[in-house]
Amino acid sequence: MGRKIKWPNGHDFAFTIVDDTDGATVQNVKPVYDYLYEKGILTTKTCWAYPPKDTIYKGQCLQDEEYREFLLELKERGFELGFHNAASGGCFREETLAAFEDFRSAFGEYPSLHINHGNNIENIYWGAYRFSGPVRKIYGLLRKTVRSYGHEKDSDYFWGDLCKAHVRYIRNRTFNDINTLKEDHRLVYRETGKDTCSNYWFSSSDGMRLEPFLNILTKENVDKLVRQKGCCILYTHFAYEFVDEHGNLSEEFKQAIDYLATKNGWFVPAGALLGYVLENKEYKPSKAYELWMDIKWLIERVIKN
Numbered sequence: 001m002g003r004k005i006k007w008p009n010g011h012d013f014a015f016t017i018v019d020d021t022d023g024a025t026v027q028n029v030k031p032v033y034d035y036l037y038e039k040g041i042l043t044t045k046t047c048w049a050y051p052p053k054d055t056i057y058k059g060q061c062l063q064d065e066e067y068r069e070f071l072l073e074l075k076e077r078g079f080e081l082g083f084h085n086a087a088s089g090g091c092f093r094e095e096t097l098a099a100f101e102d103f104r105s106a107f108g109e110y111p112s113l114h115i116n117h118g119n120n121i122e123n124i125y126w127g128a129y130r131f132s133g134p135v136r137k138i139y140g141l142l143r144k145t146v147r148s149y150g151h152e153k154d155s156d157y158f159w160g161d162l163c164k165a166h167v168r169y170i171r172n173r174t175f176n177d178i179n180t181l182k183e184d185h186r187l188v189y190r191e192t193g194k195d196t197c198s199n200y201w202f203s204s205s206d207g208m209r210l211e212p213f214l215n216i217l218t219k220e221n222v223d224k225l226v227r228q229k230g231c232c233i234l235y236t237h238f239a240y241e242f243v244d245e246h247g248n249l250s251e252e253f254k255q256a257i258d259y260l261a262t263k264n265g266w267f268v269p270a271g272a273l274l275g276y277v278l279e280n281k282e283y284k285p286s287k288a289y290e291l292w293m294d295i296k297w298l299i300e301r302v303i304k305n
């Protein structure tokens, strides 16, 4: 049962984290990254180019010199930097284009990993479009979703051409098991009907803030991940409760990372991990698998949450 991947250099399993930049400041995420670095766990952090345009979200952006320097240091240490839209609150094409240039001038390259943010109108294939075929219609009926225009060529919010040219990976589905590979054997895949404006999509495990993150990264779950020789792509927001207002990093987080670091895991950023999985070509699921994945995910999203 399931898909077995032989991880490089004899590692038993693969693990990474994708950190959504909502709310992030140097003050509230740097301690997390210093700790991960100290333990040899390299991950992926997303960022915004501009300050939030709405009142819902806070967080620093590339225009803050202190924050930009911090991100540059992360990159030099081996972490991966990804895109999280130009800013929170919806951005026109010109803004996204400018954000890509700002990203490149700050870090020397365009982002190759992107995470759609919240209800931004310029998201790529978002809202009900996260699902394909018949399940998209069902989801649209069950949940009120904001339509996304990033992939619609005639829209002022279109940036699908840029996304197709530079972004290799976009996250879509999130599941509750630590072993993302067990939940979705494909893990990283092209999606039917989304080829014009995107390349590969990937699934993740859901550790949205400190508590669910710790619930996924228990000793028992880590042992299970090792036993199953699996892969965990843990999605989270490090700005949410990992560091307190005095700058102290959560002791429980440290303990969870300490335990993880004692295991023989391959701890690389998401882009490197997904690239490796793509090279492992023996697994070719059918169209029916895509439908099954959509149905399973619909149930998790609508009924369990």
Ligand SMILES: [Zn+2]
Pocket: 020, 021, 022, 084, 116, 117, 118
């Ligand atoms: Zn976000």
